[in-house]
Amino acid sequence: MCACGLDHPGSDFFMDLEIVSLPFYLLRPEKIYDDKPVTAFRDYSIDDNDPIRQRVRKTYYTMHTYMTVDFVKSKMDKWLKFNHFKATMKEALYRMNELVDESDPDLNLPNIVHAFQTAERIRQDYPDEEWFQLIGLIHDVGKVLALYDEPQWCVVGDTFPVGCKWDKHIH
Template identity: 70%
Template sequence: MRVLGEIETDRVNIIDPSELMRPEPKFAAKPVGQFRDYTVDENDPIKERVRRTYELMHTNQTVDFVRAKMEQWLKFDHLKATMKEALIKLNDLVDESDPDVDIPNIVHAFQTAERIRKDYPDDDWFQLTGLIHDAGKVMAFFDEPQWSIVGDTFVVGCEWSKNIVYRSTSFKNNIDGDNPKYNTKYGMYEPNCGIKNLLMSWGHDEYLYRVLLHNKTTLPPQALAMIRYHSFYPWHSSGDYSHLNAPEDEETKKWVLKFNQYDLYTKSTEVPDIEALWPYYEKLINKYIPGVLEW
């Protein structure tokens, strides 16, 4: 296991179109048409980069792949670092797919947390959730491919939702599509089994959720749901997978949507005074996720 100082310090360029490219109209602060979309344009290098990233994701994220990644990462033997140290590392991570601003991920973390703090001054757990929600992207510093870290998540082990981005073209080489155990409406699941029992495509959401459980966080269940499902757009934005929902999942979705309005629409060129804010957020980290964590 490496300590934080042993991580390579070269900038890691992460493609994450889930942040501003999937606006939910009721939360948008500007007309939805002003946000980038997923139309294909071979002459646009950024759109092509995004499309290729999703094609790799949708080709390779199979049931076997996800289980292998869980076996690899859920030993929690890659890194020992405090949450603050992991977040500071995000200063070396710039989301190249962001169409509006070119800022390190840690700036987005503080923008999200501070906006939540403004609206929910008494809910310190919610503020901290905003700060740490992308911390699972530290996987990028251990040679994990970009398509296995960022972007929208989806269920593996059953037929793919029609509302997954690039759905009509990007899954053509995914071998699970030819497997009768996985390519039907229910696939390997039972009706109304609950989203907590679904196997999700691997990414920073599920990883951070597992890291927090492993390190015995005292964040409430709502916070853990926000972290685990904030990229699960086919479910929380499009309403898909209702046949797999358990009754309690609608309440979970409300919390995830509450969080996503802050995740999606707080990015700007206005950079918070991070150094001045650290003492406040360090107290929250020490309250809910203290000490050196195993990643």
Template identity: 65%
Template sequence: MRVLKDCDSVNIIDPSELLRPEPAFATKDIGQFRDYSVDENDHVKERVRRTYELMHTNQTVDFVKGKHEKWGKFNHFRCTMREALEKLNELVDESDPDVDIPNIVHAFQTAERIRKDYPEDDWFHLTGLIHDAGKVLAFFDEPQWCVVGDTFVVGCEWSDNIVYRNTSFSKNIDGQNPKYNTKYGIYEPHCGIDNLMLSWGHDEYLYRMLKHNKAKLPSQALSMIRYHSFYPWHSSGDYSHLATKADEQTKHWVLKFNTYDLYTKSTDVPDIEKLWPYYESLIDKYIPGVLQW
């Protein structure tokens, strides 16, 4: 296992951070959000579409199992949470039409807005800061389509509310497999969201990494991290036939978090160096020391 070192800068496209309908505290008009229309002459829209096409073509049950096997050993590198977050300073979301800033700026914007509204819940502040830390996968030869973007369930029929659903799954081999292409697929009715296999990305990776390193964050924080990109479930209401009543409480926390994740991006850059001592104290409290990634 090696120590995380400086790598070449990686510019990755994150369609999961594009175009969402905004809450009251955002600064843009609602009509400017969540536009997944196809326009071959718009390079941003084309990049987003191609990213999802690759994701939806390649994210199969076997692919996801392979990523669990590869990254679930947590023997790829070692670094502190701060070092991982600082690495995100080299990662710019080129597909974001709103701002062109390093991912670490988005992390502090999210955390600081949560801190303003929930001053007593320091674990919530830290969750806002670290929620995208799993994107360090992009520095280890992982293509962008298995690091970022909305997640979905593999192993059963695909939700109608997955972006580009009607055009992007035609080459996914699971669609021709009767084990995987039915309403329930490999799952039992109301088996629970925690028992579903989601497409691979930074959410699931960070969730598993935190569990492996025995992070002291509450279960709500881990759910926010694991499911914040699972839009077909938490925003479209899909997969209710696989969910339990307890999953509604999980959804409550995920939606609360997503308000801050998705709508705090702006050109106002926090004073990160001034904020680091506070957030380092939270890292030391909840996720201390050198971590196995």
């Protein structure tokens, strides 16, 4: 176990996460993108023939339509009582096996794959910053709320200030 409090790949912790031991380590989805230019990622352009882009567009459209100040306040009233569920970080990460992020144009696999991709990329670039690797691993764990009856559009994706006029570049 390292200073970050987690075991690194190959440990029992990671092997307990079934989806990680299969697609992430065997298929390595990011390998198919080795030759893809960085500018080609996070492509939110419209393509009516691409079901993933359609899904992403619908998610953001719904978010931008219904994410109001009153809506956010109602969610704060609901969730900040902390009485809906209790989970360890390991349990919450494991639940990410059940969620494919509808706002992600680059990955159509369970969100835990993204969590480990992020942590591993940070480890590659910042090997001595174990705290940063941990943040990369857990940065999206709040998406677990989608597994407790919240629509994905209110817990995934890039977020924007509510109550402010949209920038002209946001569609």
